[in-house]
Amino acid sequence: MVLLNEIINTVLKNRGKEAVKDIDESFHLRNDIGFDSLDLAELTVRIEAEYNVDIFEDGIVNTVGEIIQKINNK
Amino acid sequence: MNILITGVSKGLGLITTETLLKQGHNVYGISRSKSNELEELINDYPENLSWLSYDLSDAENVRQKLFKEWIGLKTPLHAYINNAALAYDDIVTNLNLEPLEKMYRVNVFTPMMISKYAIRHMLLHHIKGSIVHLSSISVHTGYKGLAMYASTKGALEAFSKNTAREWGEIGIRSNCLVAGFMETEMSSTLSADQRNRIYKRTSLKKATSVDSVAETIAFLVSEKASSITAQNIHVDSGTI
Numbered sequence: 131m132v133l134l135n136e137i138i139n140t141v142l143k144n145r146g147k148e149a150v151k152d153i154d155e156s157f158h159l160r161n162d163i164g165f166d167s168l169d170l171a172e173l174t175v176r177i178e179a180e181y182n183v184d185i186f187e188d189g190i191v192n193t194v195g196e197i198i199q200k201i202n203n204k
Numbered sequence: 205m206n207i208l209i210t211g212v213s214k215g216l217g218l219i220t221t222e223t224l225l226k227q228g229h230n231v232y233g234i235s236r237s238k239s240n241e242l243e244e245l246i247n248d249y250p251e252n253l254s255w256l257s258y259d260l261s262d263a264e265n266v267r268q269k270l271f272k273e274w275i276g277l278k279t280p281l282h283a284y285i286n287n288a289a290l291a292y293d294d295i296v297t298n299l300n301l302e303p304l305e306k307m308y309r310v311n312v313f314t315p316m317m318i319s320k321y322a323i324r325h326m327l328l329h330h331i332k333g334s335i336v337h338l339s340s341i342s343v344h345t346g347y348k349g350l351a352m353y354a355s356t357k358g359a360l361e362a363f364s365k366n367t368a369r370e371w372g373e374i375g376i377r378s379n380c381l382v383a384g385f386m387e388t389e390m391s392s393t394l395s396a397d398q399r400n401r402i403y404k405r406t407s408l409k410k411a412t413s414v415d416s417v418a419e420t421i422a423f424l425v426s427e428k429a430s431s432i433t434a435q436n437i438h439v440d441s442g443t444i
Binding site: 172 | 323327
């Protein structure tokens with residue numbers, strides 16, 4: 131979870147957006163964190179490089195909790 | 205720069221690879237087989253030219269074979285040059301589905317998958333990379349017997365323009381190099397009469413120079429072309 135938070139904030143930083151603190155599993159990627167589709171693409175490749183999971187390969191992912199589920203189910 | 209290019213065993217791909225190596229770039233070159241000329245180039249540039257035998261009709265294993273096992277996720281990629289192509293030429297009434305599907309896999313589907321993973325690679329390394337697709341003047345003028353081939357290149361032109369629009373705000377560029385008829389193996393099945401008729405339709409009245417096309421590709425992937433994206437750049441002896 132700590133690493134995932136870091137990845138999320140790296141993407142935000144790279145795209146010139148403000149870091150988000152106290153991220154929990156209920157956070158919505160678009161509404162709460164403020165990701166757009168290109169941010170989500172960068173998030174996907176960073177998670178893939180770290181965990182070898184393509185989170186969007188089989189459907190849409192909306193929340194931080196859903197990402198954690200995909201990583202744990204690999 | 206680290207540059208991925210397909211179709212490096214002969215013709216334009218070989219010359220472009222040599223042009224990029226002379227400029228000091230690292231080239232990741234793909235072809236099905238290794239020609240003598242390619243072998244020589246690998247011997248001349250053992251540190252800078254990495255070669256992979258891969259059949260581009262295989263769109264499924266692009267990520268695993270090209271990006272994970274060969275280039276490696278840790279190596280930043282600055283450019284992808286989609287040069288390899290199959291030419292299935294015939295008049296439309298003789299069209300066969302099987303060779304058509306194979307040509308679409310090699311010319312369109314696998315290059316789209318490579319573009320996907322090249323862009324992902326660029327995102328991972330935060331690189332404002334560049335993609336160049338080789339297109340053909342046949343898309344714009346039309347020639348008897350080239351309807352199927354030209355349609356694959358037309359697909360690439362549309363794909364490139366939309367890729368450029370989609371990824372421009374990240375700084376990733378995509379362009380097409382629209383080549384005229386060159387004296388390469390690709391056009392070797394044409395008769396002398398067919399060639400002359402094609403060359404008569406150009407302003408310069410001659411074949412397109414392979415070197416001129418290779419130099420323009422090298423320019424398009426370079427920083428010098430940093431404001432050029434979503435374009436079709438014609439290098440075609442002024443075909444009319």
